[in-house]
Amino acid sequence: MLSTMKLYNYFRSSASFRVRIALQLKGLNYDYVPVHIAKGEHKKEAYSAVSADLLVPMLETVGERLSQSMAIIEYLDETHPSPPLLPGDALGRAKVRALAQSVACEIHPLNNLRVLKYLVRELKVDEDAKNTWYRHWVREGLEGFERQLMQLPASTYCYGETPTLADCCLVPQIFNAKRFNVNFDGLSRAMAAYEACMALEAFQKAQPSACPDNEP
Amino acid sequence: MLSTMKLYNYFRSSASFRVRIALQLKGLNYDYVPVHIAKGEHKKEAYSAVSADLLVPMLETVGERLSQSMAIIEYLDETHPSPPLLPGDALGRAKVRALAQSVACEIHPLNNLRVLKYLVRELKVDEDAKNTWYRHWVREGLEGFERQLMQLPASTYCYGETPTLADCCLVPQIFNAKRFNVNFDGLSRAMAAYEACMALEAFQKAQPSACPDNEP
Structure with a gap:
């Protein structure tokens, strides 16, 4: 199949990773366009000429440019319904x-690169305090996530027996949090869903180390 | 009509405001359950007994408890489709x-109360630097928002001639940003949408000063 989609993304971007997972789960081909966020390429002219919000990921398809990872994934799910990434009922x-x-x-919004940079450059926060900040919000957020999972019936993935939008978001967050040595104790449902996802080929193919712009 | 929904919320919470707008636009009755976030009521036992993520808003309906404002609004839109808060086509x-x-x-995630508290208590950021932080993220975010609007056809609201989920999110953000004296220069499309919304009864009835727990 001829590729008709183009994904502007960055190997280390957690939000880009979400969309790569969705594209892989749905078996959709796409052209990978790297935008080096750490080098500030998203703010330079080549990217600002095509992107309104200067963020990645951005999906180019049917002559349109779509931004915001969850909006992109919902769009993919509506236009390529199989396999579904959302349950069939409104409550689900x-x-x-x-x-x-x-x-x-x-x-994620508290821990992306531009926020960590602001802490260091503008607020003169040291490395330790920056890492404590990162770990604080990830840990607090994942505890809330885990409590939500505990109210759902037992399942292999976050919700049910196939990966959903929830897994597309959870996996990149945990993946990145591992780099920051976040404590995952007591998050057994979330970690089990993470492991189940990472055992799937789609998640492996979407991960940062599989990206053409990966820096080992 | 007998009220069957219960909204746990806080008059000053921007995310709660979003859901109040959606409920008003759809003409849905609900019981208002105040949770005093500034006093930390969301972390106390009465609320943790019912809420998994300890956040507001939370909507209780059909025996279920739903969290996250955008998820709640999409649920309301799916179960009470008129008037629609999302366009009829996938691209829209x-x-x-x-x-x-x-x-x-x-x-919003960078500017909610718990983050501002962390800046002050943990990072010992002073009042000026805290307000600069607030204004920085609002201004940068709204500039990206405005650039997105500029790529859309002219319209009364954010997208088209009726309020959508986008307006439900934009209005509370601008409303709160006014308290922090954010500079709105050059954000003409966003501000015009804000003004058009605030002229509607639904938005007036949803605003903080109309809430039973409002503190003047």
Whole structure:
């Protein structure tokens, strides 16, 4: 199949990783366009000419440019429904979206590169305090995530027996948190879902080390 | 109509405000259950007995408890489709969700009460630096929001001629940013959408000063 989609992304970006997982789960081909966030390429002219919000990921498809990882994944799910990344009922969708947003609205925004840079450059926070900040929000957020999982029936993935939008968000967050030595004690449901996902080929193919712009 | 929904919320919470707007736009009755976030009531036993993530808003309906404002609004939109808060086509929905997430994932998480408290208590940031932090992320985020609006056809609200999920997120963010004297220069599309929304009865009825727990 000829590739018709183009994903602007960065190997280490947690939000980019979410979309790569969704594309892999759905077996969709795409062109990988690297944008080196750590070098500030997202703020330079080549990218600002195509991106409105100067963030990755951005998906180019059907002549349109879509931003925000969860919006992109919902779009992919609506236009390529199989396999589904959201449950078939409204209540199930609400629960999966809430799990996804617990990561995307409560944890990740506090720990992305531009925020960590602001802490260091503007607030003169030292390395230790920066790492404590990172770990604090990840740990607090994952505890809330775990409590949500505990109210759901037992399942292999976050919600049910197939990966959903919730797993697309959880996996990159845990993956990155491992680099910062976050304490995962007591997060057994979340960690079990993470391990189940990482055993799948789609998640392996989407991970940073499988990206063309990976820096070992 | 007998009220069957219960909204746990806080008058000053921007995320609670989003859901109040959606409920008003759809003409849905609900019981208002105040949770005093500034006094830490969300972390006390009465609330932790019912809430998994210890956050507001939480919607109790059909015997279920739903969290995360955008997930709640999508649920309301699916179960009470009129008037719709998302466009009828996948591309339109992707754009509206991206706008909503630009606020909910890029701006608001950096400026909610627990983060500002952490800056002051843990990082010993002074009042000036705290306010600069607040204004920095709101301004940067709204600039990206405005650039997204500029790529859309002219419209009364964020997207089209009726309020959507994007307006539900934008309005509380601007409303709160006004308290922090954020500079809104050059954000003409966003501000016009804000003003158009605030002229509607639904937004007036949802605003903090109309809440039973409002503190003047």
